[in-house]
Amino acid sequence: MNLKDKTVVVTGGNRGIGKAIALAFAQQGAAVAICGTNETTLKETSAEVERVGAAKSLGHKVDVSKEDQVEAFTKSVLEAFGKVDILVNNAGITKDNLLLRMSEQDWEDVLNINLKSAFLMTKHFVKPMMKARRGRIINITSVSGVKGNAGQANYAASKAGLIGLTKTTAREFASRGITCNAIAPGFIQTDMTSALGEKALAEVTTQIPLGFLGETSDIANTVLFFASDEARYITGQVICVDGGMVI
Ligand code: NDP
Numbered sequence: 001m002n003l004k005d006k007t008v009v010v011t012g013g014n015r016g017i018g019k020a021i022a023l024a025f026a027q028q029g030a031a032v033a034i035c036g037t038n039e040t041t042l043k044e045t046s047a048e049v050e051r052v053g054a055a056k057s058l059g060h061k062v063d064v065s066k067e068d069q070v071e072a073f074t075k076s077v078l079e080a081f082g083k084v085d086i087l088v089n090n091a092g093i094t095k096d097n098l099l100l101r102m103s104e105q106d107w108e109d110v111l112n113i114n115l116k117s118a119f120l121m122t123k124h125f126v127k128p129m130m131k132a133r134r135g136r137i138i139n140i141t142s143v144s145g146v147k148g149n150a151g152q153a154n155y156a157a158s159k160a161g162l163i164g165l166t167k168t169t170a171r172e173f174a175s176r177g178i179t180c181n182a183i184a185p186g187f188i189q190t191d192m193t194s195a196l197g198e199k200a201l202a203e204v205t206t207q208i209p210l211g212f213l214g215e216t217s218d219i220a221n222t223v224l225f226f227a228s229d230e231a232r233y234i235t236g237q238v239i240c241v242d243g244g245m246v247i
Contacts, residue, residue: 186242
């Protein structure tokens with residue numbers, strides 16, 4: 001895979017899966033822009049991205065659910081890098097509860113940060129890709145969006161929505177040489193899953209045919225493949241990287 005001269009944008013690139021994705025591109029020599037809401041981790045991860053070999057690095061504080069902030073971020077990335085080849089919509093949150101107990105606010109927060117964000121980022125970052133007549137958009141959905149999950153009505157709806165957005169984006173921009181695919185992780189070791197606690201995680205592991213939780217690199221490696229020229233004939237697809245949870 002030759003990703004050396006590519007420019008990449010990763011939302012939520014300051015920690016967890018997004019950080020692993022940003023570092024994986026940096027190790028290939030790509031220019032990497034990350035965004036998130038925490039300025040401290042953004043600074044730390046941007047410095048690490050540069051240390052491991054990125055051609056250039058940029059870390060901006062952006063709430064990806066706000067269009068004015070997404071628009072300003074697009075301008076900054078284009079000023080710094082001159083082009084955008086790859087967009088990874090990874091930022092996401094959970095606010096779990098049973099449907100009957102779920103508040104309207106928790107529904108809206110999760111839909112806005114997990115789904116509306118990908119719409120806004122795609123809308124603004126696809127423009128330079130259209131001009132270049134090539135590009136890669138990769139959305140991080142979830143097995144919850146594929147098969148539903150009790151206690152996650154908001155999260156599963158947002159992730160299922162991302163799958164619809166992925167397929168539509170693939171259809172709308174295929175003629176411009178832009179592909180759009182989604183990755184549905186199962187249980188991956190990050191802050192998001194460690195919040196579940198040891199007992200719940202042990203129970204969850206019994207539902208994974210391969211018998212262990214995935215690592216952030218499992219997702220990052222799949223992103224690199226979708227971003228590469230080797231994946232040029234794949235668009236509108238969802239691949240589960242989940243130890244066999246969805247078979
Ligand atoms: P983490 O909780 O570790 O990280 C979430 C990331 O999203 C952080 O970088 C955070 O940045 C960013 N983020 C949250 N809200 C915003 C916002 N409003 N604007 C910009 N950035 C924001 O999660 P994971 O790394 O585990 O998950 C990454 C993605 O993978 C998510 O979309 C998640 O749904 C998905 N996923 C994860 C699974 C897992 O098992 N871990 C399983 C299936 C899917 P900051 O801290 O600066 O706010």
